[in-house]
Amino acid sequence: MGKKIPMWQILICVVFTLGIIMYSIFLSYGEAHMPLILSSALVCIVAALNGWKWNVMEKGMIAGINRSMQANLILLTVGMLVSTWKAGGIIPSMIYYGLNIINPSIFLVTACLLCSIVSLVIGSSYTTAGTIGVAMIGISIGLGIDPAMTAGAVVSGSYFGDKMSPMSDTTNLAPGVAGSNIFDHIRHMVYTVTPSYIIALVVFFILGRGAAPSGEIQMEMKDVLQEAIRNEFVVSPLLILPVILLLVAVILKVPAIPAMFFSVIMGLFCMGVVQHISFGDFFSIMHYGYESISADIPLSDDYSVADVVGGGGFDGMLWTVSIVLCSMSFAGVLEVTGMLGQLVEAILKVAKTNGLLVLATICTCIFVNLLTADQYLAIILPGRMYRQAFEDRKLKAKNLSRCLEDSATLTSPLIPWNVCGATMTGFLGQPTAAYAKYAVLNYVNPIVSIIYGFTGFTMEKMTDEEYEKLIEMREAEAEAMKKELEA
Numbered sequence: 001m002g003k004k005i006p007m008w009q010i011l012i013c014v015v016f017t018l019g020i021i022m023y024s025i026f027l028s029y030g031e032a033h034m035p036l037i038l039s040s041a042l043v044c045i046v047a048a049l050n051g052w053k054w055n056v057m058e059k060g061m062i063a064g065i066n067r068s069m070q071a072n073l074i075l076l077t078v079g080m081l082v083s084t085w086k087a088g089g090i091i092p093s094m095i096y097y098g099l100n101i102i103n104p105s106i107f108l109v110t111a112c113l114l115c116s117i118v119s120l121v122i123g124s125s126y127t128t129a130g131t132i133g134v135a136m137i138g139i140s141i142g143l144g145i146d147p148a149m150t151a152g153a154v155v156s157g158s159y160f161g162d163k164m165s166p167m168s169d170t171t172n173l174a175p176g177v178a179g180s181n182i183f184d185h186i187r188h189m190v191y192t193v194t195p196s197y198i199i200a201l202v203v204f205f206i207l208g209r210g211a212a213p214s215g216e217i218q219m220e221m222k223d224v225l226q227e228a229i230r231n232e233f234v235v236s237p238l239l240i241l242p243v244i245l246l247l248v249a250v251i252l253k254v255p256a257i258p259a260m261f262f263s264v265i266m267g268l269f270c271m272g273v274v275q276h277i278s279f280g281d282f283f284s285i286m287h288y289g290y291e292s293i294s295a296d297i298p299l300s301d302d303y304s305v306a307d308v309v310g311g312g313g314f315d316g317m318l319w320t321v322s323i324v325l326c327s328m329s330f331a332g333v334l335e336v337t338g339m340l341g342q343l344v345e346a347i348l349k350v351a352k353t354n355g356l357l358v359l360a361t362i363c364t365c366i367f368v369n370l371l372t373a374d375q376y377l378a379i380i381l382p383g384r385m386y387r388q389a390f391e392d393r394k395l396k397a398k399n400l401s402r403c404l405e406d407s408a409t410l411t412s413p414l415i416p417w418n419v420c421g422a423t424m425t426g427f428l429g430q431p432t433a434a435y436a437k438y439a440v441l442n443y444v445n446p447i448v449s450i451i452y453g454f455t456g457f458t459m460e461k462m463t464d465e466e467y468e469k470l471i472e473m474r475e476a477e478a479e480a481m482k483k484e485l486e487a
Helices: 007-026 032-051 055-087 090-101 104-122 126-145 148-166 171-176 182-211 215-232 238-252 256-274 279-289 305-309 315-336 338-346 354-372 373-392 397-414 419-428 432-436 440-455 464-486
Strands: none
Touching: 007 354, 007 432, 032 182, 032 315, 032 397, 055 090, 055 126, 055 279, 055 315, 055 373, 055 419, 090 104, 090 126, 090 215, 090 238, 090 256, 104 148, 104 182, 104 238, 126 148, 126 238, 126 256, 126 305, 126 419, 148 171, 148 182, 148 279, 148 397, 148 432, 171 182, 171 373, 171 397, 182 279, 182 315, 182 397, 215 305, 215 338, 238 256, 256 279, 305 338, 315 338, 315 373, 315 419, 338 354, 338 373, 338 432, 354 373, 354 397, 354 440, 373 397, 373 464, 397 419, 397 432, 397 440, 419 432, 432 440, 440 464
């Protein structure tokens, strides 16, 4: 273990990291991989100069990567899922029938609502965006609607469900860290998410009214895409069955990776039995994605039919996995050397009122999301650091857990180098910077939460009896820890 690193050195690391990432994304080659590696090297050098050993920093990196391994496995599995579902005609069938039943003027509202319902039921923004979201992108291109807008609606809906579902990992993590009850936590989030969701739907309705091209052009694009799908695939309502089976599996609490891999098997079955694709092509499609035969059929100046019905694959997710590995290595070094904890403690010193405490909590969650690219760390670290501050102000734990979800969970897909932002880009094929401005719920909700903090609206306080009981529990825990250290 090394010594405490001076704050000015930590700030140099932070400014360098954010500066070089912004430069790379907006002025250089458009990606964050190399800046994150260089930033990790700088943090390691600073830590080493303060007496931290390499083996400690390496363990921190490995611990950070380990936290992301489930997400990486899901990403790779979804890559195979998308390619087999496209080649098997499952996603093309969803697009084909979706073009018939969805009204273009309310398409963005429909996409948001549909993703909200599915994500609320299954508790996974990843699964929702990787299946329903991919189909929504295809439908939007067929309708002539900007897919970046659609990606924003998909992200808003997917993260609404992820945030509010009792089956979601973050919905369980936030109250666990804050000391709240999950159902109290969900009920308390209704106050902030309801106005935010209504605002998002109104914005999507307004955007949708002017997003689609004229009726004649729209019908032409729709007809071209549907005809191309009919020529390339066997289309049937029965091909929607794998989607329903996947949703049922998740509702029955089958773990995500086995459920999705079962869906890959269903995709392979549809490829062979329904679409009559040779078994010899199965592995290449799973690995490199489905190569559509309709690449020469344009839908617009920017997209062809192949862009809608082709793609996916294990290989297509390796970019996303690599950014996750880079960002989590960087986060691991920051955490194990204590730099992250010192930054949070410094922010806590300015929180003199309830409103400032809520503002500090939400800003800290966003800052940790920016710096470490990990929404779990953005929930856990501020939750641990601010828990006593909320308790000392007699604020119930569900106030803290709501702040954690309103900020850490919802802002994570708005950051290009964050695990969630990179994942949404990988699934939806739209750069984070392109869809972020349309993910209305994700940036309105933290603002609403801050307003509630300053006005005191729904900021429930403990009774004197509850506070006295809390103090007794805190003293008992401190005494138990003291005895354990002396033993």
